[in-house]
Amino acid sequence: MTETFGAEYWRAHWAEAGHGAPPPHPALDTEVTGLAPGTALDAGSGEGAEARWLAAHGWTVTAVDLAARAAGPTGTTPLDDAITWIESDLTTWEPPDPFALVxxxxxxxxxxxxxxxxxxxxxxxxxxxxxxVGHAHDGGHARGHAHPDGATADVEGVRALLAAPAWTIETAEYRDRALADRHGRAMPLRDVVVRARRSDR
Structure with a gap:
């Protein structure tokens, strides 16, 4: 069944997921660590783990998400001073200025x-x-829990979208990893990871 992924979908998702937030995605370590910090947008910031990682590494972050859970995270840390939390629909929201990192x-x-x-x-x-970073077409969760229709991507499609000369592809690959679910069981994931640099002209 195709999901619409509106605000009600995400509020129900967070309610079912409980209060345990996942750690920041490991692609931040491999793909962002070497970049000079500046302004960053975390588009679809979820529970804020990636936004806080960016803030901890010197970025000034705008974190935008449709669901209230992301815009008003439970508890605050000193890192939140470097983060602007915005609850908005990214299909209609427009930033006032571009970002060094999206x-x-x-x-x-x-x-x-x-x-x-x-x-x-x-x-x-x-x-x-x-x-x-997205869910791969063939990367459903363990025990038969496939990703909903419309929630997956493939490396080839993203590469074609970010074509030269406007973009230089620096990483484009599938990566396998395991993430513990809320019951502590290992959940295998297959990710699409694409990093691209925009032309400076």
Whole structure:
């Protein structure tokens, strides 16, 4: 069944998920650590783990998500001073200025994955970086829990979207990893990871 991924979907998802937040995605360590900090957008910031990682590494972060849980995270830390939390629909929201870095991790937009990636790519400043991490088409969760329709991507499609000369692809691959679910069981994941640098012209 195709999901619409509206605000009600995400409020129900967070209610079912409980209060345990996952750790920041490991692609931040491999793809962002070497970049000079500046302004960053975390598009579809979820529970805020990636936004806080960016803030801890010197970035000034705008974290935008459709669901109230992301815009008003439970508890605050000193890192939140470097983060602007915005509750908004990324299919209609527009930033006032482009960002040195735009990231998205497992966002499930109402407009489809490639259309969403194309939209957020426009918000990368010249010379800036776009980091996309998504669920792979063949990367369903363990025990038969497949990702909903409209929530997956493939490396080839993202590469075609970020074409030269406007973009230079620096990483484009599938990565397998395991993440513990809320019951402590290992949940295998297959990710699409694409990092691209926008032309500075």
């Amino acid at each position: 990231t998205t991790f497992y966002a499930h937009p109402t407009i489809g994955q490639l259309a969403f990636y194309d939209r957020i790519a426009r918000w990368v400043a010249p010379g800036g970086t776009l980091l996309i």
